[in-house]
Amino acid sequence: MEYNNLSEYEQDLFLCGRCGDCSLADKIVASGRDVFHPCSVKNVLGFEVFACRGRIMVLNDLLTGELEVDDDIINWAYTCTTCRNCQETCTATADGIRLPEIMEAFRKDLVEAGYQLEKHEKIEKSINELGNPYKEQHDKRLEVFGDREWPEKADVVYFVGCTSAYREKEIARTTVDLLDRSGVNYTVLEDERCCGSVLLRVGRTDAFAALSQHNIEKIKESGAKTVVTSCAGCYRTWKVDVVEQGHEYDFEILHITEYLDKLIQDEKLSFEAPEPIKVTYHDPCHLGRHAEVYEAPRRVIQAVENVELVEMETNKRYAHCCGSGGGVKSSFGELANKIAADRVHEAEDTKAEILVTACPFCHKGLVDGAKHSASSMKILDLPEFLMAYVKEGKKKSKAAEHPLKTKFMKYLRKHPLIFDGLKKDAIIDYEIEGERFHVHVLDKGEIEVVPRRSENPDVELIFSPAAVEKLTSFKNEEEYAAQFGLFFKEPTEEEWIKFNLRRNIVKLLMKGYRKFAQKAGLI
Amino acid sequence: MSIIKSSQTHPLYKDLVKIVGEDRVSDSRVVMSAYSKDACHLTAERPEVVVMPETLDEIKSIAKICNSTKTPLVPAGGRNGICGACLPRIEGAVMLDMVKMDEIVEINEDVMTVTVEAGLRWAELIHRLDEKGYKLGFRGPYGGNAGTVGGSVSINSIGYAASKFGPSTEGVVSLEVVLANGDVITTGSGWNKDAPIFARYTTYNDITGLFLGDHGTLGVKTKVTLKIYPKADYFTYGDFGFTSLEDASQAFLEVQKLGFTEELNLLADRQSTDTFFPGFLDKHPEIKSMFASVVQEVDAQLAQRKMEIIREIALKHGGKDLGNFASQMHWSELFNLVQPLYNNGFWLNTCHLRPIPKIPALMDRMWAIFEKYQLLENGIKWIASCLGAERAYATGWVTIFAPNKEKMELALKAWNEMLDSVIETKGCPYWNGLLWEKRALKQTDQKFLDTYWTVKKALDPENILSPHVFEGGF
Numbered sequence: 001m002e003y004n005n006l007s008e009y010e011q012d013l014f015l016c017g018r019c020g021d022c023s024l025a026d027k028i029v030a031s032g033r034d035v036f037h038p039c040s041v042k043n044v045l046g047f048e049v050f051a052c053r054g055r056i057m058v059l060n061d062l063l064t065g066e067l068e069v070d071d072d073i074i075n076w077a078y079t080c081t082t083c084r085n086c087q088e089t090c091t092a093t094a095d096g097i098r099l100p101e102i103m104e105a106f107r108k109d110l111v112e113a114g115y116q117l118e119k120h121e122k123i124e125k126s127i128n129e130l131g132n133p134y135k136e137q138h139d140k141r142l143e144v145f146g147d148r149e150w151p152e153k154a155d156v157v158y159f160v161g162c163t164s165a166y167r168e169k170e171i172a173r174t175t176v177d178l179l180d181r182s183g184v185n186y187t188v189l190e191d192e193r194c195c196g197s198v199l200l201r202v203g204r205t206d207a208f209a210a211l212s213q214h215n216i217e218k219i220k221e222s223g224a225k226t227v228v229t230s231c232a233g234c235y236r237t238w239k240v241d242v243v244e245q246g247h248e249y250d251f252e253i254l255h256i257t258e259y260l261d262k263l264i265q266d267e268k269l270s271f272e273a274p275e276p277i278k279v280t281y282h283d284p285c286h287l288g289r290h291a292e293v294y295e296a297p298r299r300v301i302q303a304v305e306n307v308e309l310v311e312m313e314t315n316k317r318y319a320h321c322c323g324s325g326g327g328v329k330s331s332f333g334e335l336a337n338k339i340a341a342d343r344v345h346e347a348e349d350t351k352a353e354i355l356v357t358a359c360p361f362c363h364k365g366l367v368d369g370a371k372h373s374a375s376s377m378k379i380l381d382l383p384e385f386l387m388a389y390v391k392e393g394k395k396k397s398k399a400a401e402h403p404l405k406t407k408f409m410k411y412l413r414k415h416p417l418i419f420d421g422l423k424k425d426a427i428i429d430y431e432i433e434g435e436r437f438h439v440h441v442l443d444k445g446e447i448e449v450v451p452r453r454s455e456n457p458d459v460e461l462i463f464s465p466a467a468v469e470k471l472t473s474f475k476n477e478e479e480y481a482a483q484f485g486l487f488f489k490e491p492t493e494e495e496w497i498k499f500n501l502r503r504n505i506v507k508l509l510m511k512g513y514r515k516f517a518q519k520a521g522l523i
Numbered sequence: 524m525s526i527i528k529s530s531q532t533h534p535l536y537k538d539l540v541k542i543v544g545e546d547r548v549s550d551s552r553v554v555m556s557a558y559s560k561d562a563c564h565l566t567a568e569r570p571e572v573v574v575m576p577e578t579l580d581e582i583k584s585i586a587k588i589c590n591s592t593k594t595p596l597v598p599a600g601g602r603n604g605i606c607g608a609c610l611p612r613i614e615g616a617v618m619l620d621m622v623k624m625d626e627i628v629e630i631n632e633d634v635m636t637v638t639v640e641a642g643l644r645w646a647e648l649i650h651r652l653d654e655k656g657y658k659l660g661f662r663g664p665y666g667g668n669a670g671t672v673g674g675s676v677s678i679n680s681i682g683y684a685a686s687k688f689g690p691s692t693e694g695v696v697s698l699e700v701v702l703a704n705g706d707v708i709t710t711g712s713g714w715n716k717d718a719p720i721f722a723r724y725t726t727y728n729d730i731t732g733l734f735l736g737d738h739g740t741l742g743v744k745t746k747v748t749l750k751i752y753p754k755a756d757y758f759t760y761g762d763f764g765f766t767s768l769e770d771a772s773q774a775f776l777e778v779q780k781l782g783f784t785e786e787l788n789l790l791a792d793r794q795s796t797d798t799f800f801p802g803f804l805d806k807h808p809e810i811k812s813m814f815a816s817v818v819q820e821v822d823a824q825l826a827q828r829k830m831e832i833i834r835e836i837a838l839k840h841g842g843k844d845l846g847n848f849a850s851q852m853h854w855s856e857l858f859n860l861v862q863p864l865y866n867n868g869f870w871l872n873t874c875h876l877r878p879i880p881k882i883p884a885l886m887d888r889m890w891a892i893f894e895k896y897q898l899l900e901n902g903i904k905w906i907a908s909c910l911g912a913e914r915a916y917a918t919g920w921v922t923i924f925a926p927n928k929e930k931m932e933l934a935l936k937a938w939n940e941m942l943d944s945v946i947e948t949k950g951c952p953y954w955n956g957l958l959w960e961k962r963a964l965k966q967t968d969q970k971f972l973d974t975y976w977t978v979k980k981a982l983d984p985e986n987i988l989s990p991h992v993f994e995g996g997f
């Protein structure tokens with residue numbers, strides 16, 4: 001068999017040193033990366049072959065001819081949820097060994113060679129004929145919203161997605177309810193079609209281009225400058241895949257969590273729970289690891305008065321997958337249920353009353369997982385969770401800014417040279433007394449200081465208040481850098497800096513942190 | 524739930540299913556593929572069936588059935604070894620994947636020990652202890668995210684905190700071991716059925732030591748009891764550079780002798796420092812070699828004073844204070860320091876032990892080999908790093924990185940000469956395995972080896988446990 005797509009990744013397959021972190025790692029000890037047995041599939045099925053390290057060994061065996069494709073290989077190929085937790089854990093290369101892409105390339109080879117799972121064939125047929133993978137009538141797509149008339153033109157398009165339109169209807173309904181309450185000018189597409197995510201994930205790429213072009217065309221016709229989706233799968237497809245496949249569009253894509261975050265900041269919506277309640281949040285892989293949105297949903301949850309957000313043992317970049325992605329739920333339902341049950345147990349361990357997520361696949365998967373393990377955990381998608389707490393009348397006014405944070409942000413804005421040497425899109429997150437902001441390098445000599453915690457920083461710096469007072473007293477960048485280095489080398493009880501590296505060293509070097517460290521006298 | 528079907532052709536397949544159930548046994552070729560290598564390039568036979576035991580009783584039953592049918596049984600931990608030790612040398616082997624045996628059995632605060640199941644990984648153990656206010660002595664090999672306690676003490680692994688506490692095996696108080704015939708013994712004070720496990724050397728001779736470093740040939744370790752210490756919150760760090768490796772080694776020896784440092788790491792040349800910490804020496808063109816030191820104490824002043832003394836020693840030997848970035852990074856990236864080096868290529872290792880004054884002689888040989896094969900010109904980088912180990916010896920970790928498949932052949936040539944040089948300059952490998960065995964055997968005193976084989980025959984008369992290890996096969 002030909003491995004034209006897989007062969008593209010031979011160097012990744014060679015560079016894997018089989019350290020086993022992607023399979024067995026606990027927290028990466030002192031650097032605060034909360035990894036814990038990253039592969040939720042391996043955690044259920046046990047054998048190494050299901051973790052990234054084992055997968056790479058099998059793929060290398062296929063390439064050398066030691067193994068040949070048979071039914072076992074085909075089944076095995078579709079047991080990976082492509083959740084990317086292994087890649088995020090792997091520090092071998094700047095991006096980590098790209099196992100999800102590698103598995104998708106291999107699936108493409110399988111499809112090209114005529115090997116396929118019957119279920120996937122049916123899904124593709126349904127998408128081609130009906131515009132959705134569920135064999136549902138295309139003209140019933142918007143029935144979820146009742147008899148409503150939708151304007152042809154609007155500022156914002158809500159891209160519903162097949163799963164919310166046909167299966168997880170409550171998500172679609174509550175999203176629309178929230179948008180209605182916020183007063184934004186929005187619409188939905190009369191002729192929306194599947195975003196194509198499921199096809200890409202299982203290696204069937206032929207129909208993707210036509211779907212993307214169709215949807216882009218329809219959005220253009222609406223005149224919208226912003227597209228909002230409540231589906232993490234659609235979001236990742238729009239944000240990452242559509243662009244990677246060479247399709248251009250000039251509208252902004254936002255996940256509903258990002259959009260709600262904005263609406264809350266703009267005081268267009270506010271929420272209040274009648275009684276104190278503890279909530280935990282499950283990061284959908286396609287929203288988190290694949291598109292790097294971690295903080296917006298958390299900010300939204302925390303904006304609900306009386307709600308306390310508690311984190312699960314694995315969260316954000318290292319959150320365990322719910323088991324539904326990569327075609328696993330459609331191919332191996334029992335496996336998906338067991339993975340989801342594990343995740344629900346993690347949520348139970350936090351003692352939260354509600355497990356909130358932000359993706360119809362995750363929601364369905366987790367609900368099934370809870371049933372599978374007879375858990376009574378309440379599981380809600382974010383819009384559904386929020387709708388119960390919409391606050392009428394007075395909107396929550398913004399909390400007063402922390403004066404030292406404001407002072408530090410102002411200082412850094414005035415001294416962009418501090419970040420000289422860092423490459424475009426380097427991001428440093430700052431923390432003083434629990435208050436966060438971040439610096440985003442836009443270009444040479446140009447930075448943006450954003451008063452929020454970054455979604456996915458390269459480095460997190462934590463300062464004592466006295467250290468900030470001293471640093472902001474310096475007139476020039478050299479003095480600042482010298483003192484910064486000193487705080488790091490010789491901290492005192494009063495004046496100190498700590499840091500967490502959020503990216504691996506190879507990636508940090510690529511982003512220019514070597515020069516940054518040299519200037520700060522660290523090296 | 525088995526998604527990959529077993530072929531059910533291994534003669535013991537059905538018996539093993541009876542012991543652990545269908546979900547934890549496989550003899551599928553696809554599943555075996557993922558057990559065909561550890562974290563080095565060397566290969567031997569593939570196991571023909573893999574079992575994932577969860578209890579002592581299961582392992583006892585597995586050993587019994589293997590023993591009665593003379594079936595080879597090979598224990599494997601995290602398979603993160605880098606010498607091919609866990610790979611069977613014979614066809615038909617049953618491999619025990621031990622990672623499901625990963626409970627902390629007991630933290631005994633009265634006698635300061637922790638007892639763990641053998642398949643527990645070091646990183647996980649450190650976290651659990653940390654939560655309770657304790658630390659281990661030896662913290663684990665650098666691959667301790669996936670490396671297990673049982674695997675490490677079976678091959679004399681050495682790494683983090685060896686400067687103060689020595690190799691993994693030094694921290695062991697007692698072992699629970701399943702013998703080849705399925706019997707179980709507990710070593711140390713475990714000989715006394717009524718006594719707690721608190722001491723290693725009591726009443727009889729040190730049977731614990733017999734199983735340490737046995738490469739899985741004398742028994743399957745199911746529990747390991749390790750020493751623990753109160754967590755110490757005060758750290759001081761120091762990096763010192765030298766204009767020659769000789770000066771660096773002398774200062775390094777003097778510091779190591781003091782026993783102050785939790786971790787002491789010498790980087791033998793500029794290339795090594797630049798591979799580890801790119802740019803670190805840019806501002807110090809005269810520096811050829813450096814060491815990074817980490818002190819951990821229960822008291823801030825104590826930690827500071829110790830670092831001052833280390834600094835004085837370094838300066839006395841002509842050293843330069845380079846700050847403490849390298850040592851801070853080194854310590855804070857615990858268990859993830861090495862993996863980013865894979866970006867340079869697949870690694871070929873030469874890990875061994877040697878007296879500290881013999882480091883320069885080793886490096887002279889290594890540099891000549893690097894030159895001969897024009898490694899840098901061929902894109903092959905290296906790291907030469909030595910960790911201080913208890914009292915006053917060191918690990919020698921000279922590693923080269925083949926950047927791609929095409930350069931592997933050249934790298935292997937250089938690497939083979941490097942291995943020869945290690946032995947010729949009187950190094951002793953800590954682990955053996957496929958990596959070292961042939962070379963080690965040539966040097967081994969026959970009476971020493973005969974003694975080992977006498978013990979092996981007595982404990983494993985059917986020769987089922989990791990057969991052909993220490994025979995130089997493959």
Ligand SMILES: Cc1cc2nc3c(=O)[nH]c(=O)nc-3n(C[C@H](O)[C@H](O)[C@H](O)COP(=O)(O)OP(=O)(O)OC[C@H]3O[C@@H](n4cnc5c(N)ncnc54)[C@H](O)[C@@H]3O)c2cc1C
Pocket residue numbers: 017018019020561562597598599600601602603604605608609610621641642663664665666667669670671672673674675676677678679680681682683738739740742743744745861862953954989
């Ligand atoms: C990134 C990285 C860094 C590393 N750094 C170091 C380092 O600093 N120092 C170092 O020493 N090594 C290092 N190594 C190698 C590896 O971490 C160690 O050798 C580790 O101790 C291996 O443990 P394991 O559980 O993976 O053992 P395995 O590789 O699975 O097995 C090793 C040996 O132990 C035997 N064994 C395993 N479990 C048992 C048991 N329960 N009972 C009896 N025998 C058993 C096996 O048969 C085999 O002979 C590194 C590896 C990597 C990938």
Ligand code: SF4
Pocket residue numbers: 015016017018019020021022023052053086089090091092097865
């Ligand atoms: S993919 Fe990365 S983390 Fe996994 S074994 Fe390979 S090098 Fe290690």
Ligand code: SF4
Pocket residue numbers: 038039040041042050051052055079080081082083084085086087099100321
């Ligand atoms: S992508 Fe997720 S499911 Fe697939 S191997 Fe990696 S961690 Fe496991």
